[in-house]
Every structure is written in structure tokens, then in C-alpha cells.
Amino acid sequence: MYRIGELAKQCEVKTDTLRFYEKHGLLSPSSRTDSGYRIYTENDAERLRFILRAKAVGFTLAEISELLSIELDKSNWACADVKGMVDSKLAHVEAKIAELKFFQVSLQRLSNACCGGPESAEHCSILEALETNTDNIKCENHDHHHDDSQYTKNCQRKG
Amino acid sequence: MYRIGELAKQCEVKTDTLRFYEKHGLLSPSSRTDSGYRIYTENDAERLRFILRAKAVGFTLAEISELLSIELDKSNWACADVKGMVDSKLAHVEAKIAELKFFQVSLQRLSNACCGGPESAEHCSILEALETNTDNIKCENHDHHHDDSQYTKNCQRKG
DNA sequence: CTTGACCTTAGATTTAACTCTAAGGTTTAT
DNA sequence: ATAAACCTTAGAGTTAAATCTAAGGTCAAG
Ligand SMILES: [Zn+2]
Ligand SMILES: [Zn+2]
Ligand SMILES: [Zn+2]
Ligand SMILES: [Zn+2]
Numbered sequence: 507m508y509r510i511g512e513l514a515k516q517c518e519v520k521t522d523t524l525r526f527y528e529k530h531g532l533l534s535p536s537s538r539t540d541s542g543y544r545i546y547t548e549n550d551a552e553r554l555r556f557i558l559r560a561k562a563v564g565f566t567l568a569e570i571s572e573l574l575s576i577e578l579d580k581s582n583w584a585c586a587d588v589k590g591m592v593d594s595k596l597a598h599v600e601a602k603i604a605e606l607k608f609f610q611v612s613l614q615r616l617s618n619a620c621c622g623g624p625e626s627a628e629h630c631s632i633l634e635a636l637e638t639n640t641d642n643i644k645c646e647n648h649d650h651h652h653d654d655s656q657y658t659k660n661c662q663r664k665g
Numbered sequence: 666m667y668r669i670g671e672l673a674k675q676c677e678v679k680t681d682t683l684r685f686y687e688k689h690g691l692l693s694p695s696s697r698t699d700s701g702y703r704i705y706t707e708n709d710a711e712r713l714r715f716i717l718r719a720k721a722v723g724f725t726l727a728e729i730s731e732l733l734s735i736e737l738d739k740s741n742w743a744c745a746d747v748k749g750m751v752d753s754k755l756a757h758v759e760a761k762i763a764e765l766k767f768f769q770v771s772l773q774r775l776s777n778a779c780c781g782g783p784e785s786a787e788h789c790s791i792l793e794a795l796e797t798n799t800d801n802i803k804c805e806n807h808d809h810h811h812d813d814s815q816y817t818k819n820c821q822r823k824g
Numbered sequence: 825c826t827t828g829a830c831c832t833t834a835g836a837t838t839t840a841a842c843t844c845t846a847a848g849g850t851t852t853a854t
Numbered sequence: 855a856t857a858a859a860c861c862t863t864a865g866a867g868t869t870a871a872a873t874c875t876a877a878g879g880t881c882a883a884g
Contacts (some may be wrong), residue, residue: 511860521861522843530841541850543861552796559795563775564768567841573795580786585805588791589781596772603765606758609723613755616722622748627739632747636718636732637711646744670830680831681873689871700880702831726871 508546510535517554524554532557532571564599612640619643667705669694676713683713691716691730723758778802 514521524544527533533553535544546554556577560570569591576583619631627633631646673680683703686692692712694703705713715736719729728750735742778790786792790805 509861520843523841525863526842539850539861541861542863543850556795559798563771564765573792576786577792577795580789580792583786584783585779585786585789585791586781586783588786588789589776589779592772592776592779592791593781596769596776599765599768599772603762603769606723606762606765609758610755610762612722613751613758617748617751617755620744620748620751622745622752624743624745627735627742627744627747630739630744630747632744632751633732633736633739636715636736640718640722668831679873682871684833685872698831698880700831701833702880 508551510544510546513546513551513554516551517558519554519558527554527557527567530567530571532567532574564595569595615643616640619645621646666707667710669703669705672705672710672713675710676717678713678717686713686716686726689726689730691726691733723754728754774802778804780805 508516510521510524514524524533528535528544533550536547536550537545539545553574556574557567557570560573561567565573573588573591576588616632616635619635629646631644634646635643667675669680669683673683683692687694687703692709695706695709696704698704712733715733716729719732720726724732732747732750735747775791775794778794788805790803793805794802
């Protein structure tokens with residue numbers, strides 16, 4: 507039997523979060539004290555841990571709601587249903603990774619093209635790429651001199 | 666010279682989006698007609714393309730605001746400033762990728778442990794993993810028979 | 825002179841998961 | 855008996871980037 511603050515501390519969430527989960531139908535305390543304090547049982551704690559594990563693998567609260575209703579009525583669901591949820595989440599996560607990897611290589615290419623030095627950004631390759639397009643990036647060629655120890659690796663210089 | 670609908674179509678955004686960008690200080694039309702219609706110049710269109718390119722590499726609108734103010738005042742900024750923005754975005758993107766990859770492997774392990782068949786979820790490995798922990802997943806061992814052609818690869822069976 | 829496509833505004837709604845506020849009641853220890 | 859630490863509620867705020875709504879004005883074609 508835990509009060510809200512105890513359960514929150516045990517599971518490393520905020521009390522706000524537990525009230526939020528209750529408001530959204532994910533987890534309700536099994537009872538209340540006479541004065542209205544929430545009382546969670548060990549069973550409630552297990553349900554919370556289920557929720558947190560599902561969150562840890564990437565499910566949203568809406569999806570976790572669905573998983574919880576399956577969990578409470580397993581015999582009326584098939585492995586196909588459960589695996590379907592996991593697989594569709596997996597596909598979604600992989601699509602997001604692909605999008606972010608595109609960002610990553612684009613940003614890396616921009617970064618590589620810029621010396622990153624203290625000189626004026628007037629001829630900065632990054633800005634030039636954003637002005638025209640990000641596919642053909644020219645490495646910048648400042649007229650100034652650089653401190654070789656810092657900028658040589660990225661910047662091709664004239665003088 | 667474009668009206669809002671023309672520019673929107675040309676750049677494949679909604680008119681709502683252009684009004685939104687205006688409200689948030691990213692792009693204002695250079696003028697208005699007597700009746701109040703927005704009029705965008707080619708210069709405005711270029712600025713929009715800058716915005717869209719920056720979005721395409723992952724920058725938020727707030728970051729794009731910053732890039733735009735640098736772009737309009739290049740000589741008072743250094744390459745270091747611009748590259749700093751790119752690199753910090755890159756770090757952020759890479760952190761997000763790492764988080765999603767963790768989700769990905771966790772979900773993949775869950776998926777692999779489940780036969781995905783039409784049988785009851787009562788002994789589903791996925792649910793069992795969420796009930797206890799997601800690190801030690803047991804492959805499910807149903808008492809039923811499976812259609813080998815569909816489930817053999819993931820499911821280890823008894824009988 | 826009316827239809828339809830276009831344009832205007834301010835403000836509300838959406839999504840997700842909290843996070844915070846205000847105003848107050850309860851428990852426990854000193 | 856009073857302070858500290860806890861608890862209660864309803865509801866507003868946060869973040870990001872739109873997207874939608876309502877109520878109305880403009881413009882070209884037929
Ligand atoms: Zn340089
Ligand atoms: Zn540069
Ligand atoms: Zn099986
Ligand atoms: Zn299963």
C-alpha cells in the first residue's frame with residue numbers, strides 16, 4: 507500500500523504523472539483513505555511498471571492503453587494482435603530513424619564544408635548551401651588566413 | 666510578384682503555413698495590394714526557399730529565425746557561429762537517433778519472441794516481457810500446433 | 825449580377841505528455 | 855500548536871508547427 511508520493515518515488519515518476527495517468531485511464535489507485543488520499547496496492551504498482559516498460563520501448567500512452575486492455579483480457583486476443591502492435595510501432599520507429607538519419611547526413615555535410623573559424627560568415631558554405639540548395643555544397647575558400655592548428659582539417663584556403 | 670496562393674503552390678506549402686510564418690516573424694510579404702492581399706516578391710520567395718531548405722535538414726522554426734538573422738547580417742557573424750548551430754543540431758539529432766535505435770532493438774527483440782499466430786495471447790512472450798522486464802525475453806512455447814509455413818521462424822513449439 | 829475561386833482576420837484546435845498553479849486540507853513530529 | 859511535508863482539486867500552460875473555423879471582402883468570367 508503506497509500513497510502517491512511513495513509510489514512515485516519508488517518508480518521514479520512525478521506525482522503529477524500518476525495523476526495524469528489516472529485522468530487518462532491508465533492507472534487508478536485501488537482505494538482512497540477517508541481523507542481522500544490515493545492508496546495504491548502492489549497490483550497497481552505492477553500495472554505502473556508495465557506502463558513504464560512499455561514506454562521504455564517506445565509506445566505512446568494511447569498504445570499502452572490498448573496493451574493494458576489486452577493484458578487484462580488476454581484470452582480474447584491473439585498473439586497476432588500483440589505482435590501486430592509491436593511490428594507497427596517498429597515500422598514507425600524505423601521510419602523516424604530514417605528521417606533523422608537524413609537530417610544527420612545533411613547536417614554533417616554542411617558541417618564538413620565550414621571551417622568554423624572566427625572569420626566573417628560572408629562566404630560561409632553553410633549559408634551558401636541554404637541559399638541555393640543543400641545537395642551541392644562547396645567547401646569554403648576564404649581570403650583570410652587561418653590558424654592552421656584549428657581549421658586545416660575542414661577548410662581549403664587560398665593564400 | 667506572387668499572391669499567397671501562388672507562392673504556396675510554387676513552394677508546395679499551404680497558405681496557412683505562409684500566414685503562420687508571417688505571424689512568427691519568419692517571412693513577411695514585401696507589400697500588399699490596395700485591397701489587402703499579400704504580395705510576395707522573388708526575394709521573398711528566395712527567403713521562403715531558404716526556410717524550407719533549413720527545415721529539410723532538421724532545423725526548427727526558432728532555429729531558422731536565428732539563421733535568417735545571421736543570413737541578413739553575415740558580416741557580423743563568424744563561421745564559428747553558423748557551424749556551431751549546425752553542430753549542436755547534429756548532436757541533438759544524433760541523440761534522438763540513439764534513443765530511437767534503443768526502441769528499435771527493444772521492439773525487434775519483442776517481435777522476435779512472439780509467434781504472431783492466431784492463438785490466444787495468454788502465453789504471449791511480449792506481454793510476459795512487459796509484465797516483468799524487457800531485458801530477458803523468453804520465446805513463447807504454446808501448447809497448440811502452429812501452421813509451420815507461417816510461424817516456424819519465430820516460434821519454438823512443444824508438441 | 826451572380827457564381828466560384830481567391831483573399832482577409834482573429835482566434836480556437838490539434839498532438840503528446842506532462843508540468844505547473846492556486847487554494848486549500850491532512851499528517852506527523854516537535 | 856505549529857511547522858514541514860504531504861495530500862486534494864480543477865484547470866491553465868508548455869512545446870512545435872501547423873491546421874481549421876467563422877465571418878466576411880475581392881475579383882474575373884460568363
Ligand atoms: Zn575558412
Ligand atoms: Zn562557414
Ligand atoms: Zn506460438
Ligand atoms: Zn505472442
